[in-house]
Amino acid sequence: MAPTELHASDPQPLANWWQPRRLSEQGCWHLGIGPLSIYLERTQGEWLVGQQRHPDSELLHQVVQQPLEARPDDITFQRYVFRKAPLDFCLQPRLMDRAVVVKTRQPVFIPPGESINFYISTPLCVRLLLGSQVQLQEWPVLRLSDTWFGPSTRIGELCYAAKTHARHSLDEVPLRPHRAVTPLTISNQDKSILSIDKVSLPVPLLSLFERSDHTLWTEAVTLVHQAEQPLAKFKIERKLPLGIQASQRISEPREQVEKNALVRAFAGIFSD
Secondary structure, three states: OOOOEEOOOOOOOOOOOOOOOEEEOOOEEEEEEOOOOEEEEEEOOOEEEEEEEEEOOOOOEEEEEEEOOOOOOOOOEEEEEEOOOOOOOEEEEEOOOOOOOEEEEEEEEEOOOOOOEEEEEEEOOOOOOOOOOOOEEEOOOOOOEEEOOOOOOOEEEEEEEEEEEOOHHHHHHOOOOEEEEEEEEEEEOOOOOOEEEEEEEOOHHEEEEOOOOOOOOOOEEEEEEEOOOEEEEEEOOOOOOOOOOOEEEOOOOOOOOOOOOOOOOOEEEOOO
């Protein structure tokens, strides 16, 4: 895809901010993606790159693209030097590099033989690419807390803890430019009731897709709980859910999933 020339724009609720673009040598370009602002400046032989995060919640649903006469003085810029600086850049959305643990609004009880559907949104990372895919930096849009997910300090894995909820209805999911939505099915194939208060979503195993309205989605995921099994069967559906049409794949998984994979997915499990 040919790079797009940059022009000033008003804040947009949703926009395909990941398209390749061309930056002139005049002034500084500001791109605000939810709470993350990225500042870019190019000269003949270098790129200057800066970033900051905004706590203002009013910015969370907006994409801002605008030229600035000069780069901000209160931001530290990193300098990348080239014999001849590339003209084009691309800000590529990526899923997080660890599983993300989300809490349900309250403990969820799934009777034997039942399945439930959730929609989980997780924050993105943004990767800066120049020219022919020269990667300069990658930033998480939100700084998430580390959390250990497992029954003990010896068994489990290091994950991110996200301040979000597993939504039961798609209508309840706020669509934001810095998050991706994963349709999740949890199936209880045990003979006992399954209780869940946290779910670990292995986002490094998932791809990222753009829907026609410029929202970002992953494939649908199914987690199957079986009797006396601390790990869940993990299945990636190779198509998006009914009613969700993706125009293109934006990024590949960070890791490849094994066939018939088992993952540590649930916390707060007990039998009744």
